[in-house]
Amino acid sequence: MRVPAKVNLALCVGPRRADGYHDLATVFQAVSLYDRLRARPRADGRICAQMTGEGSEQLPCDRTNLVVRAAWLLRERYPGQTAGKGVDLAVDKQIPMAGGMAGGSADAAGTLLACNRLWGLNLPVGELAELGAELGSDVSFLLYGGNALGLGRGEQLTPLAASGRLEWVFATAPRGLATPLVYRRFDEMADRGAIVPDAGLPDEVIEQLSCGVAERVAACLRNDLQAPALELYPELVQTLRAGATAGALATLVSGSGPTCAFLAADAAAADRLAAELPKHAPEVRDVRRAYGPVSGPSIVDRA
Ligand SMILES: C[C@](O)(CO)[C@H](O)COP(=O)(O)OP(=O)(O)OC[C@H]1O[C@@H](n2ccc(N)nc2=O)[C@H](O)[C@@H]1O
Numbered sequence: 001m002r003v004p005a006k007v008n009l010a011l012c013v014g015p016r017r018a019d020g021y022h023d024l025a026t027v028f029q030a031v032s033l034y035d036r037l038r039a040r041p042r043a044d045g046r047i048c049a050q051m052t053g054e055g056s057e058q059l060p061c062d063r064t065n066l067v068v069r070a071a072w073l074l075r076e077r078y079p080g081q082t083a084g085k086g087v088d089l090a091v092d093k094q095i096p097m098a099g100g101m102a103g104g105s106a107d108a109a110g111t112l113l114a115c116n117r118l119w120g121l122n123l124p125v126g127e128l129a130e131l132g133a134e135l136g137s138d139v140s141f142l143l144y145g146g147n148a149l150g151l152g153r154g155e156q157l158t159p160l161a162a163s164g165r166l167e168w169v170f171a172t173a174p175r176g177l178a179t180p181l182v183y184r185r186f187d188e189m190a191d192r193g194a195i196v197p198d199a200g201l202p203d204e205v206i207e208q209l210s211c212g213v214a215e216r217v218a219a220c221l222r223n224d225l226q227a228p229a230l231e232l233y234p235e236l237v238q239t240l241r242a243g244a245t246a247g248a249l250a251t252l253v254s255g256s257g258p259t260c261a262f263l264a265a266d267a268a269a270a271d272r273l274a275a276e277l278p279k280h281a282p283e284v285r286d287v288r289r290a291y292g293p294v295s296g297p298s299i300v301d302r303a
């Protein structure tokens, strides 16, 4: 199975709630950067994970790993149907780790779908999405893919119509940014009046997305976590500038960062941008081409 990453075309963040989360109005787009996930049954009833690919050596394979947590959650909620059933989960990571592209959430979403099938649970995707929200705010969206509006803490989803596809270049960074830290910095900036929290609907982005003209979508992209991410990771200012110099229609930090997203006018312009970017941005780790929207997790080979 391959599971896509996401970028937020709009990420409007409200004030911190009593439960520590923030109300959001976000426009998600699933993009063509994928982790690969293979799930095989285990006769001994254990849940085991193995991680390969970019950055995977930093990831524990114990119960803190999101794929292991996702499989355990299903087993705990449906003990009758899953008694004695185990799984071997193998993840090949290509989505940048702690990069603001929800790689861990994508893996968790893929695991819920794979184990649902493997263990014969046949739960509807809506039920998996509710379980997914317990694992992380982005997991519900990653079960569906496409484009969607996310409200609440990002888990209340409405699919969004889109016309055409957007061509992206992503610049990954040499180190990660922890999402809670970025939200905390957002709060500090709000306290000192540098930011006004506002989770109002990003109507303009939604409208332009349905029209499908990249130049017009570019004009209204918005990420309220960009300013706090840039305070925490000032080198990203150079990366964003480099993207503009290399010809991007729009530049923005992806989600909580530090991956930077560059929107191009079309596929040829994106290819040129991807080739040009490293010349202007020596601090970038890797440059990736992608497009969106793409569908959610899909089976590419028999697991
Ligand atoms: C930045 C985004 O990726 C944008 O889509 C998401 O908001 C983050 O989603 P996620 O990584 O799935 O985050 P979660 O695992 O749910 O939460 C991690 C931490 O991020 C903060 N958090 C997350 C989502 C949200 N709406 N408000 C928050 O304040 C909280 O401190 C939380 O403890």
Ligand SMILES: Nc1ncnc2c1ncn2[C@@H]1O[C@H](COP(=O)(O)OP(=O)(O)OP(=O)(O)O)[C@@H](O)[C@H]1O
Residues within 6 Å of the ligand: 059, 064, 065, 066, 067, 091, 096, 097, 098, 099, 100, 101, 102, 103, 104, 105, 107, 108, 138, 176, 177, 179, 255, 256, 257
């Ligand atoms: N399977 C997994 N893949 C990636 N990270 C995982 C996984 N399981 C647990 N984690 C933990 O989750 C953290 C966030 O990982 P992830 O790569 O999803 O970050 P992110 O892209 O910034 O997430 P988001 O965009 O949802 O905020 C990592 O630092 C890691 O400690």
